[in-house]
Amino acid sequence: MEKLLADDREPILWDYLVIGGGVVGSAIARELSRYMGRQGQGQGQGPGVSGGPFPLSFNPALKIGVLEKNPDVCCETSGRNTAVIHGGFAYDTGSLKARFCVEGNRGMTKLAEDLDFRFIRTGKVLIGNTDADMASLKRTMAQGERNGVEGLRLMDGEELHRRVPSVNGKFAMWSPNSGIVDPFMYTIALAENAAMNGVRYFLNTGVTAAAFDTAEKVYRVTTNRGVFRSRWVINSAGLSCGQVSDMLGLTGYRVVFSKDHYIILDQRCGADVPLPLYTVPSNTYMGIHVTPTVDGNVLVGPDAEEFPDLPLSGDGSGPLYDVPQRNIDFLAEDASILWPHIHKKDYIRTYCGILPKWTDENGVIQDFRIEIRDDIAPQAVNLVGIESPGLTCAVPIARHVVSMIREREPLEERPDFNGRRKGIRRFADMTDTERAEAIRRDPDYGELVCRCERVSRAEILQAIRNPLGVETMTGIKYRTRSMMGRCQGGYCQMRVEQMLEEEKHRSETEILYSRPGSQVLFGKVREAGGETARPCAPAGTGASCPSEVRQ
Amino acid sequence: MNRDINAREADVLIIGGGPAGLAAAVRLWDSGVRSLMILEREKQLGGILRQCIHDGFGLTRFGTTLSGPEYARRFIDEVEKRGIPCLTNAAVIDIRPLTPEDSGTGGPLLKSVTAATRDGLRKWRAKAVVLAMGCRERTRGALAIPGERPAGVFTAGVAQAYMNLYNRMPAREAVILGSGDIGMIMARRLTLEGAHVQAVFEVLPYPSGLPRNIEQCLNDYHIPLHLSHTVTAIHGGARLTGVTVSEVDSRMKPIPGTEKDCPCDTLILSVGLIPENELSLDAGVKLDGRTRGAEVDEFFQTSVPGVFSAGNVLHVHDLVDFVSLEAEALAGSCAAYLSGGLPECALNILTDRSVNHTVPMRISGARDVSLSLRPSRPFRDCRLTAVQNGREIASKSMKKAIPAEMIHLEIPAARLAGEGDITVSIVAQEGERGGN
Numbered sequence: 001m002e003k004l005l006a007d008d009r010e011p012i013l014w015d016y017l018v019i020g021g022g023v024v025g026s027a028i029a030r031e032l033s034r035y036m037g038r039q040g041q042g043q044g045q046g047p048g049v050s051g052g053p054f055p056l057s058f059n060p061a062l063k064i065g066v067l068e069k070n071p072d073v074c075c076e077t078s079g080r081n082t083a084v085i086h087g088g089f090a091y092d093t094g095s096l097k098a099r100f101c102v103e104g105n106r107g108m109t110k111l112a113e114d115l116d117f118r119f120i121r122t123g124k125v126l127i128g129n130t131d132a133d134m135a136s137l138k139r140t141m142a143q144g145e146r147n148g149v150e151g152l153r154l155m156d157g158e159e160l161h162r163r164v165p166s167v168n169g170k171f172a173m174w175s176p177n178s179g180i181v182d183p184f185m186y187t188i189a190l191a192e193n194a195a196m197n198g199v200r201y202f203l204n205t206g207v208t209a210a211a212f213d214t215a216e217k218v219y220r221v222t223t224n225r226g227v228f229r230s231r232w233v234i235n236s237a238g239l240s241c242g243q244v245s246d247m248l249g250l251t252g253y254r255v256v257f258s259k260d261h262y263i264i265l266d267q268r269c270g271a272d273v274p275l276p277l278y279t280v281p282s283n284t285y286m287g288i289h290v291t292p293t294v295d296g297n298v299l300v301g302p303d304a305e306e307f308p309d310l311p312l313s314g315d316g317s318g319p320l321y322d323v324p325q326r327n328i329d330f331l332a333e334d335a336s337i338l339w340p341h342i343h344k345k346d347y348i349r350t351y352c353g354i355l356p357k358w359t360d361e362n363g364v365i366q367d368f369r370i371e372i373r374d375d376i377a378p379q380a381v382n383l384v385g386i387e388s389p390g391l392t393c394a395v396p397i398a399r400h401v402v403s404m405i406r407e408r409e410p411l412e413e414r415p416d417f418n419g420r421r422k423g424i425r426r427f428a429d430m431t432d433t434e435r436a437e438a439i440r441r442d443p444d445y446g447e448l449v450c451r452c453e454r455v456s457r458a459e460i461l462q463a464i465r466n467p468l469g470v471e472t473m474t475g476i477k478y479r480t481r482s483m484m485g486r487c488q489g490g491y492c493q494m495r496v497e498q499m500l501e502e503e504k505h506r507s508e509t510e511i512l513y514s515r516p517g518s519q520v521l522f523g524k525v526r527e528a529g530g531e532t533a534r535p536c537a538p539a540g541t542g543a544s545c546p547s548e549v550r551q
Numbered sequence: 552m553n554r555d556i557n558a559r560e561a562d563v564l565i566i567g568g569g570p571a572g573l574a575a576a577v578r579l580w581d582s583g584v585r586s587l588m589i590l591e592r593e594k595q596l597g598g599i600l601r602q603c604i605h606d607g608f609g610l611t612r613f614g615t616t617l618s619g620p621e622y623a624r625r626f627i628d629e630v631e632k633r634g635i636p637c638l639t640n641a642a643v644i645d646i647r648p649l650t651p652e653d654s655g656t657g658g659p660l661l662k663s664v665t666a667a668t669r670d671g672l673r674k675w676r677a678k679a680v681v682l683a684m685g686c687r688e689r690t691r692g693a694l695a696i697p698g699e700r701p702a703g704v705f706t707a708g709v710a711q712a713y714m715n716l717y718n719r720m721p722a723r724e725a726v727i728l729g730s731g732d733i734g735m736i737m738a739r740r741l742t743l744e745g746a747h748v749q750a751v752f753e754v755l756p757y758p759s760g761l762p763r764n765i766e767q768c769l770n771d772y773h774i775p776l777h778l779s780h781t782v783t784a785i786h787g788g789a790r791l792t793g794v795t796v797s798e799v800d801s802r803m804k805p806i807p808g809t810e811k812d813c814p815c816d817t818l819i820l821s822v823g824l825i826p827e828n829e830l831s832l833d834a835g836v837k838l839d840g841r842t843r844g845a846e847v848d849e850f851f852q853t854s855v856p857g858v859f860s861a862g863n864v865l866h867v868h869d870l871v872d873f874v875s876l877e878a879e880a881l882a883g884s885c886a887a888y889l890s891g892g893l894p895e896c897a898l899n900i901l902t903d904r905s906v907n908h909t910v911p912m913r914i915s916g917a918r919d920v921s922l923s924l925r926p927s928r929p930f931r932d933c934r935l936t937a938v939q940n941g942r943e944i945a946s947k948s949m950k951k952a953i954p955a956e957m958i959h960l961e962i963p964a965a966r967l968a969g970e971g972d973i974t975v976s977i978v979a980q981e982g983e984r985g986g987n
Contacts, residue, residue: 263695264692312788313699313786313788314786314787314788314792315786315787315789315790315792316788317787317788317789318789319788320788321699321700321788322697322698322699322784322785323695323697324698325783325805327697344695345693347692347694347695348690349690349691349692350692350697351700427667432665432672435667435672436672439667439668439669439670439671439672440671443669443670446667446668446669446670446671446672447642447667447668447669448592448642448644448667451592451642454644473702486687486829487687488691488692489709490690490708490709491687493709494709494712494713494717494719497717498717508719513702514700514702514789515788515789516789517789518701518702518789519789519790520703520721521713521720521721522720522721522722522723522816523719523720524718524719524720525714525719525720525744526718
């Protein structure tokens with residue numbers, strides 16, 4: 001696969017190159033893959049890819065590529081957020097954020113069904129205590145109604161505590177359509193479905209320059225892996241949206257970065273938090289939320305620290321996703337006012353995400369910017385400041401982008417587009433009858449690799465053979481939940497590492513944790529006569545190692 | 552579902568084929584219990600001992616020093632000699648007490664146990680279940696160590712598994728946080744295999760591990776141990792590039808201005824073990840907040856009748872020898888349970904602040920009992936006492952008592968009154984103070 005990409009990227013003229021394979025970039029790529037150009041418009045047959053368990057095929061008419069600088073599609077903002085599907089009441093009436101959020105929320109049930117990722121319409125409460133809170137809730141409710149949000153109503157303390165006995169608060173606004181999603185699998189599902197429909201993903205491929213050849217009417221996009229030629233480019237670079245925008249000549253966007261920190265609590269806490277608990281937002285401060293995840297964990301956060309420039313890790317490997325002590329302390333303390341059950345013994349992990357926010361010169365946060373500037377950067381769609389509620393809005397944004405392109409060139413729907421995708425079947429989600437059946441068909445389902453999240457060998461193998469070609473430890477983690485539970489990989493990470501070595505034919509020094517350079521191991525402890533010395537045969541070594549019964 | 556006709560029957564199912572499960576199985580067999588089965592999720596028996604290739608095991612139990620695999624082998628041999636059935640590569644996913652209706656017996660309620668194996672989902676109905684699942688390591692996330700999330704942060708047990716089971720080298724330049732025994736053992740192991748271990752940092756003012764490990768794993772290799780220090784930041788976006796270490800005050804809060812950067816590529820955590828009781832909780836077993844293991848009586852019976860618990864799943868031990876002894880004691884009780892039931896345990900064992908916890912937490916008063924306990928901090932020249940109704944019923948003078956070493960106290964039945972809780976405490980005989 002690697003060889004094929006390296007050889008054919010130069011001669012190919014791409015129709016659409018999407019820069020950034022996050023939730024929005026992948027939604028755009030998938031949306032584009034619904035279409036074919038008018039006859040003669042596309043560049044003819046691309047090379048085919050054969051083999052593999054997934055039905056990969058090249059779009060016969062349009063060549064669509066996604067350039068992603070990370071080794072996976074949900075490494076930055078798409079995978080690092082609260083994972084809430086918003087209702088749409090919090091945004092200015094008439095804004096793209098409001099419009100797309102309401103549309104995205106309405107379509108989420110079907111999207112989740114089509115793409116087989118977990119979405120739960122939990123509803124959400126905004127909890128208040130004072131007269132000022134009540135006034136604020138009424139304003140929010142009115143704005144929500146203007147935005148077309150359905151079902152908003154006030155809830156008294158009694159009803160609030162009936163729904164969430166463990167929360168503090170006197171009253172609340174109830175938003176029945178809000179929900180929670182698995183942000184990793186949502187993004188991955190969009191990307192995989194795009195790939196199924198012919199979109200090519202180039203991972204570890206970062207864009208350094210883009211120049212429009214006015215004679216040829218083609219962009220030359222320079223990356224660390226060579227130059228791509230494309231008729232169109234789409235900037236959905238998320239955190240790098242400002243840089244890519246500058247490359248396209250669309251200068252002057254002021255993008256600031258909001259660094260959000262979170263604590264993850266044990267699944268034992270999940271039963272007490274059936275839906276996202278938010279405080280009434282004030283003008284200056286959103287308040288710390290307490291939010292369940294689709295897996296039954298609880299998220300505490302985010303706080304929000306604003307940076308004028310993207311904070312970078314000291315080793316130059318990418319954004320700085322550290323969680324400092326003061327933020328951990330603040331999160332626990334502040335959220336305890338709302339939900340007084342945050343105990344250090346339940347901490348599983350902390351994490352951090354960064355949102356790119358487009359602001360005016362006074363620092364006021366602006367709407368999403370989605371533009372085609374035919375005068376400055378023709379054949380380029382520029383997306384700036386795609387932050388929250390980007391997760392909710394991804395597909396409506398993608399439709400909007402495609403409609404803007406269709407105003408400039410005709411696109412016809414493909415009859416063979418397949419908008420459905422099946423994810424990995426999880427042992428943990430099956431009934432015992434289903435488990436027995438799954439093991440009968442594939443004994444690997446009977447071998448549990450991850451004990452906390454009950455992930456079988458079969459699921460890990462399917463994840464390793466993912467259609468995007470991701471092979472990092474976190475890539476397997478996001479796809480299966482192995483290493484995500486309360487022991488954080490204490491039991492399973494060696495097994496996953498070894499399966500990656502075996503399946504991908506990599507040496508131990510080539511296995512990465514997440515980013516380029518995130519080497520997990522430094523080599524073998526001992527080399528024994530050219531053979532690997534293994535004092536004890538580790539688990540997960542072979543294809544067949546049946547259960548041993550002696551009776 | 553619970554009346555699954557395919558469910559097999561057994562008197563006792565042992566969940567876990569590590570040191571506790573193996574010792575319990577052998578003793579149960581020798582007590583005449585023949586309908587039993589060990590369920591082990593790994594491909595081999597032996598549990599965590601498989602990766603503990605250092606020596607020092609068996610001094611109490613066998614009077615000789617053995618490596619972990621050797622210690623395990625002695626028990627596995629006994630299991631094999633008797634032909635005790637065991638199913639490896641079988642992960643138990645559910646344990647639950649059946650209703651009287653599903654149980655279908657006049658006697659004690661049966662327990663249903665479900666395990667995933669490559670040959671299918673297996674179900675049993677058992678009269679008794681022995682919980683012997685061991686423990687897991689506390690992680691970076693559980694401590695909420697601030698900083699970035701690079702590769703190169705491992706718990707000591709993970710680093711040990713990579714090296715000793717998978718022949719993979721996880722470190723070149725390492726810092727170790729926590730002076731737990733596995734951390735110190737890994738300091739030596741890494742050094743022997745060519746890595747450099749800068750130092751071990753311990754947040755407490757005294758070491759968490761055994762004195763012999765400080766001597767043999769750190770001092771012998773000139774690896775410094777810094778007490779009252781902790782890691783306050785982790786650096787590196789890809790692989791670890793370094794950690795920041797700070798001194799802490801008496802309340803274990805980092806002291807501003809004492810930060811020191813230690814460039815390194817690996818941070819090994821040896822910051823505590825947690826009994827692995829997720830299956831127990833699902834079975835309805837009540838846990839103790841301090842041990843995070845089951846609340847048990849002197850028969851090692853949990854709050855669910857017929858469900859027993861011993862070894863590191865009950866409370867974390869420092870020596871495997873005591874795990875074996877505890878599991879053997881459990882086996883005796885379990886056999887008695889099968890042949891007619893166990894007496895009621897109405898006397899509670901309480902502790903004051905000097906004692907972290909005891910096991911068991913309830914006793915019958917009908918027979919002599921040995922309590923296992925840990926002091927909550929170090930003591931020198933101290934006296935351990937058990938008091939019932941204002942009367943001292945057992946005591947022990949000690950030169951020193953440290954949290955790293957489990958203490959045993961014999962409670963003679965002859966001295967016990969039929970009613971009244973028993974309080975266990977440690978009093979320093981002169982000038983009560985900590986320090987090692």
